[in-house]
Amino acid sequence: MAAVMEAGTPVHVRVENKTFPAVGGRGEINVLNKVSFDVAPRSFVVLTGPSGCGKSTLLNIVAGLDPDYRGTVTFGERKPRLTFIFQTPRLLPWRTIRENLTLSLPDGDPRQANIDAMLTRVGLTEAQHAYPERTSLGMQRRAALARGFLQEPDVLLMDEPFVSLDDPTAHGLRELLTQLWSSRPTTVLFVTHDRTESVMLGTRILRLAAGSANIVADEEVRLTPVERLDRGRVLAEQKRIFQD
Amino acid sequence: MAHASTPTFSTRLAPKAGYDLPSSRVVWAVISLSALVAIWAIAASLVGSRHLPGPGMVLGVMMREAAAGTLWSNLAITLMRVTLAFTVAMLIGAAIGIVIGSHRLADRFFDSWLVLFLNLPALVIIALCYVWLGTTELTAIVAVAINKIPNVAVQMREGARSLNRDLQEMAELYNFGRWKTLRHVTIPQLAPFFAAAARSGLALVWKIVLVVEALGGHPTGVGHQIHAAFGNYDVPTILAYALAFIVVIQIVELGILQPLQTRLNKWRR
Numbered sequence: 226m227a228a229v230m231e232a233g234t235p236v237h238v239r240v241e242n243k244t245f246p247a248v249g250g251r252g253e254i255n256v257l258n259k260v261s262f263d264v265a266p267r268s269f270v271v272l273t274g275p276s277g278c279g280k281s282t283l284l285n286i287v288a289g290l291d292p293d294y295r296g297t298v299t300f301g302e303r304k305p306r307l308t309f310i311f312q313t314p315r316l317l318p319w320r321t322i323r324e325n326l327t328l329s330l331p332d333g334d335p336r337q338a339n340i341d342a343m344l345t346r347v348g349l350t351e352a353q354h355a356y357p358e359r360t361s362l363g364m365q366r367r368a369a370l371a372r373g374f375l376q377e378p379d380v381l382l383m384d385e386p387f388v389s390l391d392d393p394t395a396h397g398l399r400e401l402l403t404q405l406w407s408s409r410p411t412t413v414l415f416v417t418h419d420r421t422e423s424v425m426l427g428t429r430i431l432r433l434a435a436g437s438a439n440i441v442a443d444e445e446v447r448l449t450p451v452e453r454l455d456r457g458r459v460l461a462e463q464k465r466i467f468q469d
Numbered sequence: 470m471a472h473a474s475t476p477t478f479s480t481r482l483a484p485k486a487g488y489d490l491p492s493s494r495v496v497w498a499v500i501s502l503s504a505l506v507a508i509w510a511i512a513a514s515l516v517g518s519r520h521l522p523g524p525g526m527v528l529g530v531m532m533r534e535a536a537a538g539t540l541w542s543n544l545a546i547t548l549m550r551v552t553l554a555f556t557v558a559m560l561i562g563a564a565i566g567i568v569i570g571s572h573r574l575a576d577r578f579f580d581s582w583l584v585l586f587l588n589l590p591a592l593v594i595i596a597l598c599y600v601w602l603g604t605t606e607l608t609a610i611v612a613v614a615i616n617k618i619p620n621v622a623v624q625m626r627e628g629a630r631s632l633n634r635d636l637q638e639m640a641e642l643y644n645f646g647r648w649k650t651l652r653h654v655t656i657p658q659l660a661p662f663f664a665a666a667a668r669s670g671l672a673l674v675w676k677i678v679l680v681v682e683a684l685g686g687h688p689t690g691v692g693h694q695i696h697a698a699f700g701n702y703d704v705p706t707i708l709a710y711a712l713a714f715i716v717v718i719q720i721v722e723l724g725i726l727q728p729l730q731t732r733l734n735k736w737r738r
Contacts, residue, residue, distance in 0.1 A: 290638065290642075308643075309642045311635070311639065315635050315636060315638075315639040317636065317654065317657070318736055318737075319657040319736040320653060320657075320736075328643075328645070328649065328653055329643045331644070356735075356736040358736065358737065372643075376643070
């Protein structure tokens with residue numbers, strides 16, 4: 226385990242194509258076409274593009290949720306521990322926040338011992354015995370982040386985990402994610418349509434275009450961790466990458 | 470640390486205001502029931518017929534039957550039949566409902582069967598059960614259960630249809646496994662439907678049990694006593710048994726089913 230931690234886990238995506246049946250039942254829509262890329266171990270890769278460009282579909286394929294495509298997804302030597310953080314928090318509403326974290330790990334798993342520390346890190350110690358629906362959406366998202374990082378995954382997949390939050394809350398969650406990831410770097414594939422978010426979080430940005438269903442740009446983000454907290458630097462880098 | 474914003478959960482943990490407090494509900498129940506008894510007493514004294522006995526007379530019959538022990542023995546046997554038929558109907562109905570609610574093909578195939586059984590008059594089911602099975606204790610249970618099973622199945626089918634696929638997917642990705650998924654993901658979603666089916670089920674089952682006891686020619690039970698009293702136009706005995714059984718069912722409803730439902734819903738905001 227420790228050795229794998231050192232090396233990290235790469236992701237190799239080779240999707241020949243992925244189609245959906247067209248609405249109305251006639252023919253098929255090509256969602257992804259010849260999408261190939263490699264994700265370096267412990268890099269934070271952001272998949273971005275307009276809605277409907279197939280980025281969520283791609284993430285579901287990598288997660289193994291959608292086996293119906295032509296191509297391969299491989300992860301280096303051994304089977305990695307994959308964790309998914311969803312667009313909605315997907316907490317069990319009839320279990321408290323703490324119970325949601327406990328249940329996400331097997332009974333008696335050594336990682337259960339990290340729950341208290343994790344609750345402190347995401348600022349949910351006080352709210353841990355509340356039912357999710359009695360907390361704010363921001364708190365539910367923090368619980369979802371905590372649940373994801375508690376897994377200590379080799380590959381972490383995130384599908385727009387910060388949508389429908391107000392700006393300050395979303396910004397706070399991005400900082401929290403950056404802290405969690407810096408203290409335990411893991412291979413991340415992060416889907417978002419928010420350009421600023423992609424620059425702030427990613428070490429590399431893959432842009433998918435609407436319609437063409439493939440990658441149109443592949444850019445390194447040239448920012449230090451400190452520069453990522455500087456709104457001006459982030460916007461300048463965003464301008465360079467997206468030319469907007 | 471922008472995430473250290475003020476927690477908003479604490480205010481929402483406070484008990485819901487504006488709802489009836491249990492004590493005020495009890496007060497209202499006492500007031501309205503007293504009014505009903507008063508109207509009954511006045512009507513009985515105005516009519517002055519032995520076919521409309523007053524509350525005092527009915528209470529007297531109830532005391533007499535209780536002292537003789539017949540009230541208790543008949544209540545006990547009827548309650549036992551209700552419990553057995555209710556349990557059988559809930560288990561079988563829930564199983565059928567969950568299976569057809571989660572398998573589209575089964576749903577399509579059995580939907581018209583359900584409609585048929587839902588609309589089959591209780592009297593027909595009871596009559597056929599006694600013709601086919603004879604007058605036995607089992608017949609009473611089976612006849613009542615068959616009457617109730619379609620209702621339970623329909624309610625549980627709704628529950629199974631509305632199972633949340635997002636949570637199911639989450640449970641798979643976080644390796645919950647079968648048992649943990651059932652206990653923490655599936656059952657909590659079905660529980661409210663089960664509780665609703667149980668509450669409406671109890672009301673239906675106890676009424677049908679009385680009819681079955683009367684029609685099936687059983688020598689015991691509240692239904693039998695009422696049937697015998699009906700033969701003599703003995704209205705005080707009919708009312709005494711009916712009221713006694715209503716009290717028993719209300720104790721079950723208020724003491725077991727309602728608290729259970731409240732418990733199941735405590736996580737809702």
